[in-house]
Structure formats: structure tokens, C-alpha cells
Amino acid sequence: MEAAIVEVAGEGDGVSDRGVYVPFTLPGERVRATGAGDRRELLEVLEASAERVTPPCPHFGVCGGCALQHWADAPYLAWKVERLRKTLALQHLETEILPPTAARPHTRRRLALHARPGGREVARLGYKARKSWSLVEISVCPIADPALEAALPALRRLAAPLFEHPKSAPTLHVTLTQTGIDVDISGVERKSGGLSADARMTLAERAAEADFARVTIDGEVAYLARHPSVRMGPAIVDLPAGGFLQATADAEAAMAAFAVEAARGATRIADLYCGAGTFTFRLAAIAPVHAADFTAPAIAALSRAVASAPGLHGITAEARDLVRRPVLAEELRKTDVALFDPPRAGAAEQTAELARSKVARVIGVSCNPATFARDARMLVDAGFRLEKVAPIDQFLWSPHIELISIFSR
Incomplete structure (x- = not known):
């Protein structure tokens, strides 16, 4: 069929005047x-x-x-902002x-790369294909930091020993950190006992060859040369x-920067879903901060990093499930x-307590955007x-948009 594209829908596909979705198309084409049906595949652009x-x-x-990637920067960003406004x-x-x-x-410093069997020396490595579980092997990735792109051959070698069990995927x-590349591996079949000692040895040898900082399998250390560290404001976090x-x-x-500006003048700050301290340490330059997150390892990392940033106001931190046990208004x-x-x-659960509280300002x-709007x-x-919302296009060339906002009484 021939189709006239009138708009781009929420997942990035063009929509025709007859309601048919066609990927990689733009309004006016x-x-x-x-x-068949309402979702087609693009054969040819007749009028670009x-x-x-x-x-x-x-x-x-x-x-x-x-x-x-086929859309110019300015209209692509305008589309994302308009989607946020409509949400x-x-x-x-x-x-x-x-x-x-x-x-x-x-500039992307985090990637999730899927591996499939290749040979004894290298695995196949890349991203999933569109609408498929098939693998697209990649040689370049223009979203990735050059250091991660350069590490692709070493990552293929690292993945080769992971296929002892036929169900492993x-x-x-x-993650690129200040002290090197950190790799956490998931999807290795464990029912057979996990990787053999020989496979673990090969994995560690190849991590050392590549000078990776750390390799873990589902969080369990398989190789450690140095702790992967990043700077979060004035603190160094492992x-x-x-x-x-x-x-x-x-x-x-x-x-x-937005959060710090919004929090100026505070006397006590709560950092909820704080992770390892993305905002905590910067906010603690303004006032004492109580940080809470459901992930105990993140809270432990945040707590250890406090010593690397002297001169801040006090920081307290707790591992707490903010869905089942939100910080109460009291x-x-x-x-x-x-x-x-x-x-x-x-x-939702934590927001209900913020709504009941006497907190004067909330930074969201x-x-x-859909759950944020709720x-x-x-x-x-x-x-x-x-008061205002700042859109953050962190996931380049995807339909996703993030945001930071400020509420006041």
C-alpha cells in the first residue's frame, strides 16, 4: 500500500491518514x-x-x-516535549x-549487550533486533561512549566462556566508570551449577587482558582489579x-543542578529512591539529608562514600521498601x-505521604511521564x-523522555 504519514506516534512509528503505523517514517511523507493489519513495514520513501x-x-x-535516527534534531526534540505536554x-x-x-x-556510559554462542574465542554480541529475539551483532554504536565502543572486541572474548549450558542467554x-569498565552478567543458567571452575578462570583471564575494573555474575564477583568508582557531586562512590x-x-x-537550585534555603531534605547518591551528596551541601532506597547495596555504597566528601551537612541513609513502607508524613x-x-x-505510595505532609517543596x-503525571x-x-518541568532526553533516538520538576505549596 501507499500511505501519507500525518504524525509520529508514541513509540516512534509514523501514522498514516488511514491509521496504519509505519516505522522509520516522518510527518508529510x-x-x-x-x-497486513494496522502495523506495516516500510518498503520505500516516495516523497521524503x-x-x-x-x-x-x-x-x-x-x-x-x-x-x-532518521529525524533531524530540532523536530525530534520538539516531538518529545509535545508528548510530555500531552501526557x-x-x-x-x-x-x-x-x-x-x-x-x-x-556519551552513553551504560549499555546492555546480549551475547550468543560464537566460538571458543569470541561470542556474538549486540542488541536484539526489532520485534524479535534475534541478535543484531554490532561493530559500532553511535550512542555509546567511545571507550565502550572500543571495548566491544574484548567484551566478545569475555562472553565466549559463558555458554556451557545450552539455555544460557x-x-x-x-558501565563505564572513572576507574574502568564494570561488567555485570545476567542470564547464565544456574540450574546446572553455574559456570565451571575452568570457565570462571577463562573469564577472569580475559577480564584481566582487557583491564576491566570488575566482572560480576548476577552480583557475585568473578574478577576484581579495582572498585568501579564514579564521582557524584563532591563524593566518590564505589x-x-x-x-x-x-x-x-x-x-x-x-x-x-536543577535539584540544587530548587532546594536552596532548605533546612532538612529527604532524598527518596536515592540510589547510591546521585542527588544526596549535592543536596547535603545545602542541608542535612535523609536518604532512603529499597536497594540495600546502593545504601551501603552511599554510606561508605560519605567519608570521601568531608564538610557536608549530615547524611543519614536507610534501606527501606518505599512501596510497602513509605516514609510517613509524620x-x-x-x-x-x-x-x-x-x-x-x-x-504512588510515597507520594501519598508527601501529599499528607507539611513539606513545602517537592522535587520530582x-x-x-505517565506515572509521574499520576x-x-x-x-x-x-x-x-x-511550577515547572525540565525535559531530559537521556535516551538518544528512542521514544523515551525523562524529566525533573518542582512543586511548591
Whole structure:
């Protein structure tokens, strides 16, 4: 069929005037598509949009990692911001939306790479294909930091010994830190006893050859040359195995600067879903901070890092399930600023307690505008005003958008 594309939908596919979805298309284009039903595949662009650009990656269109490399920067970002505005409007929320912070190519410091059997010396390594479990082997990745891209051959060698069990389908969660590359491996079949001693020895030898900082298997150390460390504001944090880290340093810096500005003048701060301290240490330069997160290793890493940043106001930290046991309004009675940065499911239970509390300002961080809007509605209904939202395009060329915001009574 031929189709006239009128808009780009939420997952990045173009939508025709007949309601048919066609990936890798843009508004104003005429295209030829194939398939059946309301989801087709692009065969040919008959009339291209002026906003169409040449994708920078040779794997684009086959690899399932990026959806929007064919769109020029300005309209691509404008589309993301408009999607955010519409998501807020679904909860009848209106606010100032600041200009977006855009991730740059070659700045991603975290990758999840899937491995499949290759040979004794190297495995096949890459991302899943679009709408498939098949693997697309990659040779380059324009979102990745150059140090991670350069490590791909060594990562293929590292993955080769992981296939002793036929059901193993490893994923290498690779993080670039200040002290080197950290790799946490999941998906190795454990029912047969996990990796043999020989495979573990080979794994460690290849990690040493590549000068990786650490290799873990489901959090268990298989090789350690030095602790993978990152700077979070004034502190140096040794990351827990498989621990969370913002995908780009630029996005972390932008969000942290927003949070610090929003928290100025606070006398006591709560940092909820704090992780290993992305915001904690920066906020502790303003006032004492109580940090809470459901991940005990992250809290342990944060607590150890306090000694690396003398001169801050006090930091207390606790491992606490903020869904089953949120910090209560009564516990927040001396807190005047609270920050929450939950996973994609949002922070409904904790937000309910913030709504009941006397906290004067709330800083909301989110990787999911839909659950953020739900939680924001709860705060607004309790008497808060959503002052402004800053969009953060941390996942370049994907349909995802993140944000940081401020609420005040």
C-alpha cells in the first residue's frame, strides 16, 4: 500500500491518514509499505520530509535499539516535549516546560549487550533486533561512549566462556566508570551449577587482558582489579555490582543542578529512591539529608562514600521498601524539601505521604511521564503547584523522555 504519514506516534512509528503505523517514517511523507493489519513495514520513501536525515549508524533499521535516527534534531526534540505536554494534560496538569536537555552522541556510559554462542574465542554480541529475539551483532554504536565502543572486541572474548549450558542467554550490563569498565552478567543458567571452575578462570583471564575494573555474575564477583568508582557531586562512590547509574553524565549533571537550585534555603531534605547518591551528596551541601532506597547495596555504597566528601551537612541513609513502607508524613514533619526519583512504576505510595505532609517543596524526577503525571496529580490535589518541568532526553533516538520538576505549596 501507499500511505501519507500525518504524525509520529508514541513509540516512534509514523501514522498514516488511514491509521496504519509505519516505522522509520516522518510527518508529510508519502511511503510504500508492506504487510497486513494496522502495523506495516516500510518498503520505500516516495516523497521524503525535509526533516529526514541520514542515520549515523549502519545497524539502524535492523537493530532494535534506536527508533528515530532518521529525524533531524530540532523536530525530534520538539516531538518529545509535545508528548510530555500531552501526557501531563491527560491529568489536567499545565505548567512551564523548560527547553529540553538533549543527550549528545557518544556519551552513553551504560549499555546492555546480549551475547550468543560464537566460538571458543569470541561470542556474538549486540542488541536484539526489532520485534524479535534475534541478535543484531554490532561493530559500532553511535550512542555509546567511545571507550565502550572500543571495548566491544574484548567484551566478545569475555562472553565466549559463558555458554556451557545450552539455555544460557547472557546479557552483559556494561558501565563505564572513572576507574574502568564494570561488567555485570545476567542470564547464565544456574540450574546446572553455574559456570565451571575452568570457565570462571577463562573469564577472569580475559577480564584481566582487557583491564576491566570488575566482572560480576548476577552480583557475585568473578574478577576484581579495582572498585568501579564514579564521582557524584563532591563524593566518590564505589558502585555496587549491577547498581543503577544515570545513563549519561551530562543528564545527571543537568538534573543535579536543577535539584540544587530548587532546594536552596532548605533546612532538612529527604532524598527518596536515592540510589547510591546521585542527588544526596549535592543536596547535603545545602542541608542535612535523609536518604532512603529499597536497594540495600546502593545504601551501603552511599554510606561508605560519605567519608570521601568531608564538610557536608549530615547524611543519614536507610534501606527501606518505599512501596510497602513509605516514609510517613509524620516522619517528614521536620523536612521542608523532599526529592523522589522512583523507577518506572512511579511513587504512588510515597507520594501519598508527601501529599499528607507539611513539606513545602517537592522535587520530582521521573523516567516515565505517565506515572509521574499520576503522582503529580496527587500532589496538586493536596495543595501543591507544579511550577515547572525540565525535559531530559537521556535516551538518544528512542521514544523515551525523562524529566525533573518542582512543586511548591
